[in-house]
Every structure is written in structure tokens, then in C-alpha cells.
Amino acid sequence: EYLGVQTFTLKMKNTIMDAHDSILAHQVKETRSANHKRIASPFQVGDLVYILTRNMIFPKGLARKLVPKFVGPYRILKKYNESLYKIEI
Known part of the structure; x- marks a missing residue:
């Protein structure tokens, strides 16, 4: 019924989805970076x-x-x- 309101809500929805996608992409990147530097523990039971x-x-x-x-x-x-x-x- 109101074209301006529908356009605004559609733009806001797209903006929120883009922000969410960016956050997820950054989390994946940070996880890869953290795991890349991780080394296996050299300790065993009895050490x-x-x-x-x-x-x-x-x-x-x-x-x-x-x-x-x-x-x-x-x-x-x-x-x-x-x-x-x-x-x-």
C-alpha cells in the first residue's frame, strides 16, 4: 500500500543481511587465523x-x-x- 515504507524496509533488511554475512565471514577468517598458529601439545600422561x-x-x-x-x-x-x-x- 505504501511504496516508500516497503522500499525502506526492504533496504533495511538487505543492510542487516549484509552486516550479518560480513560478521560471519570475519568470524571464519579469525578462526582460521587462530587455528593456523596453534600447535599440538607435546605433553603425554606420565610426563x-x-x-x-x-x-x-x-x-x-x-x-x-x-x-x-x-x-x-x-x-x-x-x-x-x-x-x-x-x-x-
Whole structure:
């Protein structure tokens, strides 16, 4: 009935679909880029590993700069996926 309104809604629909397609294309590109740089984990069950202490909580009064950067070695007990392991502490 109203030609101007129909034209406007059609243009908006096309614009939204174009934006959606661009977002999906960018996500695919970023995923490829991230996976291209990824390397397989060299660790196996039974290996000894050191753990980074950056995200660990230590007792109050212990200065962060005096804490060692790594602790261990700990034995790997189970491998859940390429980046998640259960270790023996």
C-alpha cells in the first residue's frame, strides 16, 4: 500500500543481511587465523611438568616478586584435551 515504507524496509533488511554475512565471514577468517598458529601439545600422561604461578594465590604476607615463577615438577595424571590436564600435586 505504501511504496516508500516497503522500499525502506526492504533496504533495511538487505543492510542487516549484509552486516550479518560480513560478521560471519570475519568470524571464519579469525578462526582460521587462530587455528593456523596453534600447535599440538607435546605433553603425554606420565610426563613431568612445571606450573606457572602467575594465577596462583599465595599466603598473605608473601611478596609476589619473591615467589618463584614456576613450581614443580608435577606428574601428568590425565589428559582431557590438548590444553587441559590433571596433575598430581
